[in-house]
Amino acid sequence: MLLGGLSGEWTLQNEGPDTFSPFDVVGHLIHGENTDWRSRITMILEKGDSQSFVPYDRFAQFELSKGKSLEQLLAEFSQLRIENMRWLRSLHLKENDLDRQGLHPVLGHVSLRQLLSTWVVHDLTHIAQVARVMAKQYKAEMGPWVEFFRILNF
Amino acid sequence: MLLGGLSGEWTLQNEGPDTFSPFDVVGHLIHGENTDWRSRITMILEKGDSQSFVPYDRFAQFELSKGKSLEQLLAEFSQLRIENMRWLRSLHLKENDLDRQGLHPVLGHVSLRQLLSTWVVHDLTHIAQVARVMAKQYKAEMGPWVEFFRILNF
Numbered sequence: 148m149l150l151g152g153l154s155g156e157w158t159l160q161n162e163g164p165d166t167f168s169p170f171d172v173v174g175h176l177i178h179g180e181n182t183d184w185r186s187r188i189t190m191i192l193e194k195g196d197s198q199s200f201v202p203y204d205r206f207a208q209f210e211l212s213k214g215k216s217l218e219q220l221l222a223e224f225s226q227l228r229i230e231n232m233r234w235l236r237s238l239h240l241k242e243n244d245l246d247r248q249g250l251h252p253v254l255g256h257v258s259l260r261q262l263l264s265t266w267v268v269h270d271l272t273h274i275a276q277v278a279r280v281m282a283k284q285y286k287a288e289m290g291p292w293v294e295f296f297r298i299l300n301f
Numbered sequence: 302m303l304l305g306g307l308s309g310e311w312t313l314q315n316e317g318p319d320t321f322s323p324f325d326v327v328g329h330l331i332h333g334e335n336t337d338w339r340s341r342i343t344m345i346l347e348k349g350d351s352q353s354f355v356p357y358d359r360f361a362q363f364e365l366s367k368g369k370s371l372e373q374l375l376a377e378f379s380q381l382r383i384e385n386m387r388w389l390r391s392l393h394l395k396e397n398d399l400d401r402q403g404l405h406p407v408l409g410h411v412s413l414r415q416l417l418s419t420w421v422v423h424d425l426t427h428i429a430q431v432a433r434v435m436a437k438q439y440k441a442e443m444g445p446w447v448e449f450f451r452i453l454n455f
Contacts, residue, residue, distance in 0.1 A: 254445040261444035271436040272452045278429035282422045290415035291408040298426045
């Protein structure tokens with residue numbers, strides 16, 4: 148909703164080298180749905196902490212999103228998220244399942260509860276990022292008002 | 302969309318004294334639609350810089366939102382925003398109108414262009430704030446992942 152129908156002037160700008168535009172963010176979220184969250188949940192449930200998660204490529208979308216429109220990516224993400232939520236509910240996780248342990252390649256032991264919480268926060272982080280990156284496009288047009296908006300300096 | 306159907310556990314928390322919960326943010330946006338943006342635009346067009354804008358009360362929603370549900374506030378905001386966008390389009394502003402000057406009580410001279418840009422950024426700032434405030438509710442549940450999310454320290 149935040150991104151539907153906007154021009155590329157808004158959605159293709161980023162915050163400098165190795166940062167994401169709103170377009171990149173949506174590709175990154177798609178890659179996470181396809182390769183990260185679900186497979187890590189599965190690994191915790193099937194292998195516990197006997198095997199480390201596959202490291203996540205934070206820049207894969209630069210290649211994977213090529214040639215696609217933002218509208219296509221938004222539709223793709225929406226579909227994947229619906230499927231993954233359906234799958235997650237189908238697991239019928241119990242309270243004590245949330246304490247099951249997995250092994251993160253950098254962070255070491257993590258619980259399923261921590262993984263699920265991080266999935267939520269990851270979304271919210273990227274929503275905030277999209278809002279911030281778009282806000283910065285207007286910085287030059289705001290005149291003296293800029294000083295009231297600390298977000299523009301992040 | 303970001304806030305529809307969520308529990309108060311998410312939407313009533315803030316970031317400490319004098320900060321806004323997501324619920325407060327929606328009330329603040331409503332107050333802005335009712336008293337701030339439109340009346341400042343009108344003042345620029347009618348009075349120019351001969352009269353200073355009425356200062357905006359950033360905490361008015363603490364009183365005005367009392368007894369209302371978040372769903373009510375979201376519906377109210379949506380309705381007001383639709384009306385104000387209809388009104389804004391009906392002004393048929395020209396490019397050179399955007400350079401017309403007004404007088405801000407703290408910032409001094411500002412243009413209509415700067416006011417309109419700030420209106421957009423103000424929205425985006427509060428979207429980022431809502432995402433951040435909600436993300437922080439999960440901080441304690443994320444375990445070692447917290448270190449990957451700089452938003453949680455803002």
